[in-house]
Amino acid sequence: MFTGLIEATASIEEIKRDRGGLEISIESDFVSQNVSAGDSVAIDGACLTVKRVEGSRVWFDVSKESTDRTIINYYQKGTEVNCELALRQGGRLGGHIVLGHIDTTGTILYALREREYTRIRVEFERLFSPLVVEKGSIAINGVSLTINEVGVNFVDIMIIPHTFEKTNLRLLKAGSRVNIEFDIIGKYVYRMMSQSSLRDDRLKRLIEEGEV
Known part of the structure; x- marks a missing residue:
């Protein structure tokens, strides 16, 4: 989970096509010094998992689902991206609840x-x-x-x-x-209101048909 408060910006360094998805790397002293393989980082709001860290460079795998739903497909070498580390237990929720799942x-x-x-x-x-x-x-x-x-x-x-x-x-x-x-x-x-409306419509129809 994230808060929407950006901690650093970074530049895209490499983009590789990989099994239908992408492998991307960013150059960031801040991110590289605070994460390890398996950690989550929001890149322009998209939650990505750290694949490996090499010096100040951090690598991520990006699934086809993520490339289809986000602007990651538009990235080029040198593109500047927003970075936020995952919220730690006890951390301050200064923005709002952000899941890192781009709609x-x-x-x-x-x-x-x-x-x-x-x-x-x-x-x-x-x-x-x-x-x-x-x-x-x-x-x-x-x-x-x-x-x-x-x-x-x-x-x-x-x-x-x-x-x-x-x-x-x-x-x-x-x-x-x-x-x-x-x-x-x-x-x-x-979603709850939509489901409630569907139930109300279904009940109304059953009553009209004499089944309730």
């Missing part, structure tokens, strides 16, 4: 500076719209952010200077692709 990718419609802040609009498939609420949480490239405005298939987010400067969100521009993880609490609530 979908989105597209930046604009990134506008408003004095010292930056406003971004992120577009995604309309089917995910029930999972976002104004002032709710969302993770963009692994960064815990607060939603300022909700549209039919987009959200507006205001990025504070610290987050802008310390993450790869400062590189975003119109057309950029980003990883999106919606709030897990919202996803559970939506």
Whole structure:
């Protein structure tokens, strides 16, 4: 589990195709000094397992499921990525609960500076719209952010200077692709409400048919 508070950025050093997935490496003193094989690291919000550590380089295997659902397929040598280590027991939950399981990718419609802040609009498939609420949480490239405005298939987010400067969100521009993880609490609530609605409809139909 993660919190959406980015601890470091790193650069992609190598990308290798491997059995339908990928093997990637990052260059990071911070990450390499704090992990070992088997540990979890969120790379742009996607939870990946450390395969091996060689000096300041850290290697990960990436499954086809992950490449299909994330922006990892767009990575090139030198791509800057956000990194967060897994939350330790007793650690502070400073952002919100982030699982590292990317739901979908989105597209930046604009990134506008408003004095010292930056406003971004992120577009995604309309089917995910029930999972976002104004002032709710969302993770963009692994960064815990607060939603300022909700549209039919987009959200507006205001990025504070610290987050802008310390993450790869400062590189975003119109057309950029980003990883999106919606709030897990919202996803559970939506599923429970959907299942409840289905049960109510089924019961109503049975009553109308005289079977109850």
